[in-house]
Amino acid sequence: PDAFAARENLGCFVGGEEDCVEAAREVLDLLVAHVTDAGGPGSAQLARAAYSLQAAAQLVAAVEADALYHAVRTSSDMGEIAGMRAGAITPAGDALLAAVTDGRFDGTYTVEMLMGELTAALTTADDADLILPQAEAVQRLLELLAIIGGSDKAPSALSLVYREEDACAKEGLDWTRAEQTYGDHGHDHDHDEDADWGDDFGDAGIMDDDGMTGAYPGFN
Incomplete structure (x- = not known):
C-alpha cells in the first residue's frame, strides 16, 4: 500500500x-x-523502457486470467477453482492476483505513474520505428480506467474494468464518464448485440470501421 x-x-x-x-x-x-x-x-533509460513493457504484460495477463475465472465462477455452478494460478504467472503477477483477490485497489504507486512509464517506453519504440501493439492496447485499457476515475488507484484496479458496473461503483469508478468520452454505448456491452464498436470508439482514436486509427503511433 x-x-x-x-x-x-x-x-x-x-x-x-x-x-x-x-x-x-x-x-x-x-x-x-x-x-x-x-x-x-542511455542504457538505463532503455532498460527502464523494457522493464515497463514487461510489467505491463504481466499486469494485463494477471487481470485477464482473473477476469476469465471470475466470469466462469459467476455464470456457472463451478464454485471456487483451485487452479487460478495455472503455472505461467510470475512472482509479480502472483502478488498482483493476491491484491485483486483481496480487493486491494489503493496504493502510492498509481495507474497514473504506470501510464507515464508506459508512455515513455512507447515513445522509445516510436523513435526506433517499432510497433508494439500489446503495449499500446494496455495503455488504452489504462486510459479507460483513468477516465472512469481510477488514475490515482493502484494498477490492480485494472481488474475492475472487466467487472460489473456495481463492483466498479463500490470503488468510486463511474462508467458514465466513459460514455461521455467514447459515446453512449454503456458499459454492459456484452449484451448489446447492436453495438458498433468501430463507430463508438472511432472519434476517441482507438478504432474505426477500417481498424486502428492513426491517432497513436504505429497504427496508421
Missing part, C-alpha cells in the same frame, strides 16, 4: 561512464536496494 516507504522495495537502472556510475553508487545505495548497471550512456 505504501510502495515507496521501504528501501527494499525500490530499485533503479544506472548507465554511463564507469567512473561516473561508481561516483553515484553511494548515493543510489542509500535510496534503493537494487541498483542494476545497464551499461553505457
Whole structure:
C-alpha cells in the first residue's frame, strides 16, 4: 500500500561512464536496494523502457486470467477453482492476483505513474520505428480506467474494468464518464448485440470501421 516507504522495495537502472556510475553508487545505495548497471550512456533509460513493457504484460495477463475465472465462477455452478494460478504467472503477477483477490485497489504507486512509464517506453519504440501493439492496447485499457476515475488507484484496479458496473461503483469508478468520452454505448456491452464498436470508439482514436486509427503511433 505504501510502495515507496521501504528501501527494499525500490530499485533503479544506472548507465554511463564507469567512473561516473561508481561516483553515484553511494548515493543510489542509500535510496534503493537494487541498483542494476545497464551499461553505457542511455542504457538505463532503455532498460527502464523494457522493464515497463514487461510489467505491463504481466499486469494485463494477471487481470485477464482473473477476469476469465471470475466470469466462469459467476455464470456457472463451478464454485471456487483451485487452479487460478495455472503455472505461467510470475512472482509479480502472483502478488498482483493476491491484491485483486483481496480487493486491494489503493496504493502510492498509481495507474497514473504506470501510464507515464508506459508512455515513455512507447515513445522509445516510436523513435526506433517499432510497433508494439500489446503495449499500446494496455495503455488504452489504462486510459479507460483513468477516465472512469481510477488514475490515482493502484494498477490492480485494472481488474475492475472487466467487472460489473456495481463492483466498479463500490470503488468510486463511474462508467458514465466513459460514455461521455467514447459515446453512449454503456458499459454492459456484452449484451448489446447492436453495438458498433468501430463507430463508438472511432472519434476517441482507438478504432474505426477500417481498424486502428492513426491517432497513436504505429497504427496508421
